[in-house]
Amino acid sequence: MSLPFHIMPVSTSLDAELQHAIDNKTKPLGALGRIEALALQIGRIQGTLRPTVQAPRVMVFAGDHGVAHEGVSAYPQEVTWQMVMNFLGGGAAVNVLARTLGVAVQVVDAGVNHDFAGAPGMVHAKVAMGTRNFALEPAMSAAQLDEALERGRSLAREAANEGCQVLAFGEMGIANTSAASMLLHKLAGVPLAAAVGRGTGLDDAGLRHKLQVLERAAARTGTLTDGRLALQEYGGFEIAMMAGAMLGAAEAGLVLVIDGFITSSALLAAKALAPAVIDHAVFAHQSAEAGHAAMLQALGGSALLHLDLRLGEGTGAVLAVPLLRAACAVLCDMASFAQAGVSGRD
Numbered sequence: 001m002s003l004p005f006h007i008m009p010v011s012t013s014l015d016a017e018l019q020h021a022i023d024n025k026t027k028p029l030g031a032l033g034r035i036e037a038l039a040l041q042i043g044r045i046q047g048t049l050r051p052t053v054q055a056p057r058v059m060v061f062a063g064d065h066g067v068a069h070e071g072v073s074a075y076p077q078e079v080t081w082q083m084v085m086n087f088l089g090g091g092a093a094v095n096v097l098a099r100t101l102g103v104a105v106q107v108v109d110a111g112v113n114h115d116f117a118g119a120p121g122m123v124h125a126k127v128a129m130g131t132r133n134f135a136l137e138p139a140m141s142a143a144q145l146d147e148a149l150e151r152g153r154s155l156a157r158e159a160a161n162e163g164c165q166v167l168a169f170g171e172m173g174i175a176n177t178s179a180a181s182m183l184l185h186k187l188a189g190v191p192l193a194a195a196v197g198r199g200t201g202l203d204d205a206g207l208r209h210k211l212q213v214l215e216r217a218a219a220r221t222g223t224l225t226d227g228r229l230a231l232q233e234y235g236g237f238e239i240a241m242m243a244g245a246m247l248g249a250a251e252a253g254l255v256l257v258i259d260g261f262i263t264s265s266a267l268l269a270a271k272a273l274a275p276a277v278i279d280h281a282v283f284a285h286q287s288a289e290a291g292h293a294a295m296l297q298a299l300g301g302s303a304l305l306h307l308d309l310r311l312g313e314g315t316g317a318v319l320a321v322p323l324l325r326a327a328c329a330v331l332c333d334m335a336s337f338a339q340a341g342v343s344g345r346d
């Protein structure tokens, strides 16, 4: 077994100074609302009164799922690799949003059921040609899980070494809302009926079928509170590698921007492995996928944006990056009452 992950709880020693700086900016006390809390969190993570968002990047992890063969998605499995090619061509939603907002995109093959033949412009970290069908057997072996976690960790380290301060997470993998629902059910105890949603757009009959498949899958195992076991039984290679990257990014002191339902499930697993990872997480948005609200509650997080997105790829995370920049700018650039000669509160 590789690992373990060493994540220090984020120091709160600068909190009083950060809060003082925020409170002395030329605005009524607390008037910038959640942006103030975000500024405090980023300052705390970076250990500075002048935080920055340098070289923000979204890592998009792709992987296939054996459970796709149970008919739990509205789309066929080959969409996963076809969308990876779309990412490489720059035409997917995440590419367009990232270009618009000045965020770099890095695409990672964590375990897609396709031979990319060393295609340039992506990270080749394939663990296997997709997971096994978790309705019937564990999705991956312990060795495969370790490989995924370690690969993710080293990718995050490389990003940090390249000057990336803010790492956003996204994914692509047909049927991965099923994996995410299983992780939510097993790790947070949320009833399956509340954890399962329509994903790419199942109709009512499709949703009923998905729930039946996942009930069968859930009955294979008992209670699972161990993050490793839960990932091995029900995870995906993209979810496990993303969890490793989150843990590695937290070890390196980065800010993590969490996307929707699936990315949050990776964080749920990562939190089970090393709880302090949560201090580094910014929750970008609340997905329209049923279960994300319960997932956020289980993580103790509150989303910045409510845009009814239900896409994944890291789209919501990328959309939140300007808010992180804005929060840093408030701390770095806004005048204090004294600097601007504005009268403060009596």
Ligand SMILES: Cc1cc2ncn([C@H]3O[C@H](COP(=O)(O)O)[C@@H](O)[C@H]3O)c2cc1C
Pocket: 072, 073, 074, 075, 079, 083, 171, 172, 173, 174, 175, 176, 177, 178, 198, 199, 200, 201, 311, 312, 313
């Ligand atoms: C064209 C297309 C682009 C996507 N980009 C993200 N997803 C999203 O949908 C999938 C999860 O939903 P389910 O569990 O229902 O398959 C993931 O690949 C997710 O990233 C997409 C799905 C499709 C079809």
Ligand SMILES: O=C(O)c1cccnc1
Pocket: 177, 199, 200, 259, 260, 261, 262, 263, 287, 288, 289, 292, 309, 310, 311, 312, 313
């Ligand atoms: O919120 C997500 O991550 C999501 C929701 C639906 C489909 N794919 C991803």
